Amino acid sequence: MAIVDFLRVNWTWDRLGKAIFTPKPEELDAKIEHVKTQLPVPVFWLLGKTQSGKTSLIQAITGNDRAEIGNGFQPCTKTSVFYDFPSRSHPMIRFLDTRGIGETSYDPNEDLAWCAGQAHLLLVVLRALDMNQAEVVAAVHKIHAQHPNWPIVVVQTSLHEGYLTPQAEHIQPYPYQQTPFPAQVPHALAQVLLHQRDWFKLLPAHFVAVDFTQIEDGYQPIDYGLNSLWEVIETVLPDSVIGLLRGSEQHKELLDFHAQQAHPHIIGYALMNAGVGAIPAVGLPLALAVQAKLFHSIASIYGLELTRRLYTEFTALLGAGVGAGLLARQLLSLVPVYGWAVAGAYSGAMTYALGQVFCVYLYGVKRGALPDRDMLKKVYDEAFVHARQLLKTGKE
Numbered sequence: 213m214a215i216v217d218f219l220r221v222n223w224t225w226d227r228l229g230k231a232i233f234t235p236k237p238e239e240l241d242a243k244i245e246h247v248k249t250q251l252p253v254p255v256f257w258l259l260g261k262t263q264s265g266k267t268s269l270i271q272a273i274t275g276n277d278r279a280e281i282g283n284g285f286q287p288c289t290k291t292s293v294f295y296d297f298p299s300r301s302h303p304m305i306r307f308l309d310t311r312g313i314g315e316t317s318y319d320p321n322e323d324l325a326w327c328a329g330q331a332h333l334l335l336v337v338l339r340a341l342d343m344n345q346a347e348v349v350a351a352v353h354k355i356h357a358q359h360p361n362w363p364i365v366v367v368q369t370s371l372h373e374g375y376l377t378p379q380a381e382h383i384q385p386y387p388y389q390q391t392p393f394p395a396q397v398p399h400a401l402a403q404v405l406l407h408q409r410d411w412f413k414l415l416p417a418h419f420v421a422v423d424f425t426q427i428e429d430g431y432q433p434i435d436y437g438l439n440s441l442w443e444v445i446e447t448v449l450p451d452s453v454i455g456l457l458r459g460s461e462q463h464k465e466l467l468d469f470h471a472q473q474a475h476p477h478i479i480g481y482a483l484m485n486a487g488v489g490a491i492p493a494v495g496l497p498l499a500l501a502v503q504a505k506l507f508h509s510i511a512s513i514y515g516l517e518l519t520r521r522l523y524t525e526f527t528a529l530l531g532a533g534v535g536a537g538l539l540a541r542q543l544l545s546l547v548p549v550y551g552w553a554v555a556g557a558y559s560g561a562m563t564y565a566l567g568q569v570f571c572v573y574l575y576g577v578k579r580g581a582l583p584d585r586d587m588l589k590k591v592y593d594e595a596f597v598h599a600r601q602l603l604k605t606g607k608e
Contacts, residue, residue: 253303257307289326320354341404369424371422
């Protein structure tokens, strides 16, 4: 490496270190909060009756437990509540739960106003054997009439209630993507599923059947149909958030408990820096401040204090090849029009990759066996490519 590159890399790591260990000026935090308000938060609108399986659906998508989800709901309208994932301070997905359907006469206009200006996916949740769904169907048609471009996914739940015996197992391979259903699907269950789908025949709806249960219920897998649900969501809502939420295969292999907790926070900060990088004249300090907040957040999840010794050890292990990226982001941002678009995706991808590799490092710290540089570099490179692919703007 040329001496000038070496000095630039050290300068970059030093700037990030100062952002981590120097108290942030109030105006810097205010700018970060302002950027957060400018970023769109996709709304997964859950339409369904009480006990239809909406909380189980959120649990399967986010990986959060029922208690955490239940305690995280906040009222937003007279008949509905919302749940922000991973947190209210850094939401990457917002779930709107219309809990009033089936209990009172539901008018979606207030919820439509609350959702104004946000991205949407309408998830219609129907308990498979519940044929009394007139209010839900009417609400879906009314919402579609006002917003015909919003994707609609009908999720039919609690399939095991239609099995021939309580001891029956889930049908493998998953048979509900094709119609007519294969003969293995019990006739009565097939009839009600098809009848429910017929309610939406005039709408551009997509259908998926799932059975999300608890371990003690005895059905395996407990998230039956989840992969099919993801495939449908990715078909109708090709959003970078969805790809990051699922994570790369390499990330899944490296996950420990702490990394699972950190993953949604990494996504939130990565998306924030993608927004920061795409705003002209914001500058490097704000992007560094966001990354600094991410480092503090991850260290806290691992139960460790982010000391200068840990930071120095981490940067030394990761090496020089990564640090130059921060400087490259600033240089790219100077290119008119093209540069701003590229810089946003680049900054977000780098933040995502740094977060992933910092988890691997802290996992080694907790175990008392640090990873070597080659492993860290491999994790970083794979995470960067994964995020870069998902966050690309299409202007390159």
